[in-house]
Amino acid sequence: MKSPRLLLVIAALQPAYGLPVMVRLGYGNCASCHVSPQGGGLLTEYGRGIDEAQSLRAGEYKSGVADGVSVLSAGGHLDQDFRIVVSDALSRLSGGAWASAFRSRFYYRTVTMLGRGWRVTATAGGENEATPRRSLVYDPSIIPGQAFIATALIQYRPKEGIELAAGRDQLPMGVYTGDLTTLVKARNRYGLYDTPTQAKLFLWGKRWQAVPYAFIPSGHEATLARERGGGVLAEYDLLGKGKTIVGVNILRGTAAIANRIMTGIYTRLGFGSWGILAEQDFTRRTYLPDTGAVCFSQSAAYIQTFRAFREWLVGSAIFERLDIAAPYRERLISVRAEISARLTPNFTVGIRAGMQYDRQAGGAAPVATVQLAWKTVGLRPW
Amino acid sequence: LRTAFVCTCITATGVLFSGGARAEDQAVQITRGTASFVATTNVSAISVHGASDTLTAAANVREEGRELVLERIDARLDAKRLSSGMELRDQHMREKVFTGPDGNVAELRFESAKAVCPAPAAGQVAACDVSGTFFLRGVGRAFHMALKIKPDAQPKSYRVNGDGTLKLTAYGIEPPSQLGIRISDDVKVHVEFVAAVQGGERASR
Numbered sequence: 001m002k003s004p005r006l007l008l009v010i011a012a013l014q015p016a017y018g019l020p021v022m023v024r025l026g027y028g029n030c031a032s033c034h035v036s037p038q039g040g041g042l043l044t045e046y047g048r049g050i051d052e053a054q055s056l057r058a059g060e061y062k063s064g065v066a067d068g069v070s071v072l073s074a075g076g077h078l079d080q081d082f083r084i085v086v087s088d089a090l091s092r093l094s095g096g097a098w099a100s101a102f103r104s105r106f107y108y109r110t111v112t113m114l115g116r117g118w119r120v121t122a123t124a125g126g127e128n129e130a131t132p133r134r135s136l137v138y139d140p141s142i143i144p145g146q147a148f149i150a151t152a153l154i155q156y157r158p159k160e161g162i163e164l165a166a167g168r169d170q171l172p173m174g175v176y177t178g179d180l181t182t183l184v185k186a187r188n189r190y191g192l193y194d195t196p197t198q199a200k201l202f203l204w205g206k207r208w209q210a211v212p213y214a215f216i217p218s219g220h221e222a223t224l225a226r227e228r229g230g231g232v233l234a235e236y237d238l239l240g241k242g243k244t245i246v247g248v249n250i251l252r253g254t255a256a257i258a259n260r261i262m263t264g265i266y267t268r269l270g271f272g273s274w275g276i277l278a279e280q281d282f283t284r285r286t287y288l289p290d291t292g293a294v295c296f297s298q299s300a301a302y303i304q305t306f307r308a309f310r311e312w313l314v315g316s317a318i319f320e321r322l323d324i325a326a327p328y329r330e331r332l333i334s335v336r337a338e339i340s341a342r343l344t345p346n347f348t349v350g351i352r353a354g355m356q357y358d359r360q361a362g363g364a365a366p367v368a369t370v371q372l373a374w375k376t377v378g379l380r381p382w
Numbered sequence: 383l384r385t386a387f388v389c390t391c392i393t394a395t396g397v398l399f400s401g402g403a404r405a406e407d408q409a410v411q412i413t414r415g416t417a418s419f420v421a422t423t424n425v426s427a428i429s430v431h432g433a434s435d436t437l438t439a440a441a442n443v444r445e446e447g448r449e450l451v452l453e454r455i456d457a458r459l460d461a462k463r464l465s466s467g468m469e470l471r472d473q474h475m476r477e478k479v480f481t482g483p484d485g486n487v488a489e490l491r492f493e494s495a496k497a498v499c500p501a502p503a504a505g506q507v508a509a510c511d512v513s514g515t516f517f518l519r520g521v522g523r524a525f526h527m528a529l530k531i532k533p534d535a536q537p538k539s540y541r542v543n544g545d546g547t548l549k550l551t552a553y554g555i556e557p558p559s560q561l562g563i564r565i566s567d568d569v570k571v572h573v574e575f576v577a578a579v580q581g582g583e584r585a586s587r
Contacts, residue, residue: 025431025467032427046428046561053470060470063561161426206426241420241431272467311468 024270028242133191174266229253243270415575
């Protein structure tokens, strides 16, 4: 292990979203269960029913808000929840010493239905310690305060299958596991705090989805790293059962410090009780220091094989690989195993253990994490 | 419902296989076929899939010229064994679709008195329709399935696929609705099985 900061990236908290592992049951895209077609954020009523059914409790979801707090739903126009994720990570630091780190993060998420297909979505977060992605000379990370706005969007859905969204959010991505600390995300500006101002158009049908988007800086980036650009994400269900999704994500961004062109291919495959999530991104960067342009390439791969031992108990084996060409050469491999138990729609427990190996400098960094996530369902705490 | 359709298809397939072997009547048994269904919903991104590998079927078959004549086709599937991958949803499916007014879950069954299909030549796919009666909740309604029969890699073996569509309302079943998601009335059924004839006797797998 070369740097404790590297371990922080590995051990960072997952937001504990509903996961694309649901592709195993034929849920080919996020719009099935999430209010936002991009995924993450609040669940629809149907999504909450699935969330309940997929827990150890496996009960019937009962629509509506808790007694005594219905006034907070503004007559059904306002939906909201709270989420808290705490974790304790054990990792080995430089010099061979072991250290543990306790982290906690909370989210308040809300959707306000304005009528006629319009809605406003916002997610505010706070944490005891920020966990920014690794900052690089050609790609500085955002250093947030202890509170941050993860999402602030106005969205318009004139009909099923069409949605326009504008505001601040994470950019569309292919395999959206909720873990933005993975190499394929963190090294392509998909970190937790990378929420540029953007406009995106979601178009989807039974077997396909297309998302053209454009973005400008959020204003929280380092001045030279304020990037603007655009891209398009497109995916297709090969066999038409929501279990064989293949897609491509192409993005071009320009900033004073560097330009980049990213081409990503990905797949989400479901086979009943198990499945595969995989993404391969190729990024061509042009670093623009005062001394002259430096062009180099980056390749990042992510492969997750998962199995649902029970509907509420999912285990995964994850392999990652990152290769960055000279002069900023990096060669990393990460392997880990995870198991996640959804005890109720409110409580999820996760355990992960793995190791990241630096093939360029040598050395391995083991890490183990225990995570507990709690959320309200609507405003129901239990 | 979909399962029952699948059973029917499987039965038909078994008959076809048998017919390719000999001119006289032969009994064909399919002991382990796969039946699956797909139901779309009012939301394009959501559809319900389910399957069972417990399809059984029996039929008599004889060869007449270049045709296979299938008689007394009887395919069955235990409705309780159909799984959508989600236990709660399976429970809803049993309660809202398969449970009759008497509170019992009747077997899904397909019967056909007679069907005629072309005998598939090596390397080719033979197609035919099989018509009969499909029973859901013990209620029988006319049903037909399009079969495709292809010689398998194993000698005297055939791979059979069948597809059909049933309407829930034809059986007096209101398409289930849950949390704003309503299942469509039409349910697509698909069956698959392999039937093999070895020596003078037909076998199935």
